[in-house]
Amino acid sequence: MLTLEEIRGVPKVLLHDHLDGGVRPQTVAEIAERIGHRLPVEDPDDLGRWFADAAGSGTLVRYLETFEHTVAVMQTTEDLVRVARECVVDLAGDGVVYAEVRWAPEQHLTAGLTLTGAVDAVREGFAQGTAEAQRAGRTIVARQILTAMRHQARSLEIAELAVAYRDSGVVGFDIAGAEAGYPPTRHLDAFEYLHRENAHFTIHAGEAFGLPSIWQAIQWCGADRLGHGVRIIDDVDTSDPSAPRLGRLAAYVRDKRIPLELCPSSNVQTGAAASIAEHPVGTLADLGFRVTVNTDNRLMSQTSMSREMALLSEAFGYGLDDLRWFSVNAMKSAFLPFDERLAMIQDVVKPGYDTRSLDTL
Numbered sequence: 380m381l382t383l384e385e386i387r388g389v390p391k392v393l394l395h396d397h398l399d400g401g402v403r404p405q406t407v408a409e410i411a412e413r414i415g416h417r418l419p420v421e422d423p424d425d426l427g428r429w430f431a432d433a434a435g436s437g438t439l440v441r442y443l444e445t446f447e448h449t450v451a452v453m454q455t456t457e458d459l460v461r462v463a464r465e466c467v468v469d470l471a472g473d474g475v476v477y478a479e480v481r482w483a484p485e486q487h488l489t490a491g492l493t494l495t496g497a498v499d500a501v502r503e504g505f506a507q508g509t510a511e512a513q514r515a516g517r518t519i520v521a522r523q524i525l526t527a528m529r530h531q532a533r534s535l536e537i538a539e540l541a542v543a544y545r546d547s548g549v550v551g552f553d554i555a556g557a558e559a560g561y562p563p564t565r566h567l568d569a570f571e572y573l574h575r576e577n578a579h580f581t582i583h584a585g586e587a588f589g590l591p592s593i594w595q596a597i598q599w600c601g602a603d604r605l606g607h608g609v610r611i612i613d614d615v616d617t618s619d620p621s622a623p624r625l626g627r628l629a630a631y632v633r634d635k636r637i638p639l640e641l642c643p644s645s646n647v648q649t650g651a652a653a654s655i656a657e658h659p660v661g662t663l664a665d666l667g668f669r670v671t672v673n674t675d676n677r678l679m680s681q682t683s684m685s686r687e688m689a690l691l692s693e694a695f696g697y698g699l700d701d702l703r704w705f706s707v708n709a710m711k712s713a714f715l716p717f718d719e720r721l722a723m724i725q726d727v728v729k730p731g732y733d734t735r736s737l738d739t740l
């Protein structure tokens with residue numbers, strides 16, 4: 380079993396992290412006080428616990444209700460820049476070398492920001508955070524994924540925004556929010572547009588809802604990756620553990636190397652997995668799916684990339700070789716151009732593990 384310190388010391392790659400799910404409790408408290416937003420509790424320590432407790436109530440809908448308080452404090456250029464800067468600094472401090480951070484611009488317009496103004500603010504925050512991390516001796520590359528809310532009707536507009544910013548820090552598109560009742564096919568026009576533009580996207584699917592949602596995301600919408608996708612396990616027959624049998628959809632996902640953006644702690648909180656030890660990540664990794672490990676919402680899950688890895692190491696006995704496999708998998712699956720991904724794998728990810736094993740000899 381690896382310690383948190385050992386895990387912090389090796390390079391990690393994060394593909395599924397929500398900007399509004401990773402705000403520091405202190406920052407939520409400070410901005411809320413300044414703008415007069417009422418919080419359920421005021422002390423930052425208590426606030427961190429409140430988010431985790433409220434988000435841990437067992438359903439995705441309850442989990443998502445907590446975002447009201449983070450989104451509320453991210454409505455101006457100044458506050459979005461701050462949250463984005465702190466996000467990158469925190470990730471870099473945890474040893475994340477590449478991160479795709481998603482958020483939904485349409486939720487940040489209540490104080491008069493425009494969609495482009497909001498994206499520019501996050502871009503500025505990422506640039507400041509990257510520079511601050513660099514000064515502290517940490518190198519990180521951070522990119523945005525623009526999310527559209529699946530219960531709203533702005534997905535085509537947000538997809539257009541993502542394409543407009545494709546050379547300005549945005550690498551992809553996503554849909555998120557409550558899954559039940561809002562199938563991905565509601566947003567087919569956005570996905571078809573992205574295909575025509577040769578753009579990349581992931582879809583939150585197979586979290587609260589099972590195989591039909593994954594099937595739609597892949598076969599109707601053509602998603603490059605699956606946000607969570609954890610319920611693909613429902614299409615794997617493990618009644619004979621020595622010879623697991625894959626159904627057609629699971630086989631397709633594995634054959635096509637479709638990346639699964641698994642988020643262990645988040646899945647336990649929303650009831651998608653009973654516990655970390657029972658999380659399908661172990662089986663899916665053993666079966667050779669393109670598994671990646673992610674944080675989802677660091678605030679709501681009181682977690683970090685290193686902590687997620689530590690929990691898996693504890694539950695499944697993973698060592699540095701496994702962490703390296705997860706990190707290379709994630710870097711291969713990133714929405715960065717191929718040559719940049721390759722350079723990250725060869726120059727940053729792999730050397731980080733090689734040096735590490737030499738150190739421990």
Ligand SMILES: O=c1[nH]cnc2c1ncn2[C@@H]1O[C@H](CO)[C@@H](O)[C@H]1O
Pocket residue numbers: 397398399400439443446450481482483486526555556557583586645675676
């Ligand atoms: O795990 C999740 N499943 C579905 N939607 C989510 C999850 N985590 C966060 N969001 C939603 O995505 C929005 C943009 O970041 C958040 O405001 C939240 O409503």
Ligand SMILES: [Zn+2]
Pocket residue numbers: 395397555583606675
């Ligand atoms: Zn998510």
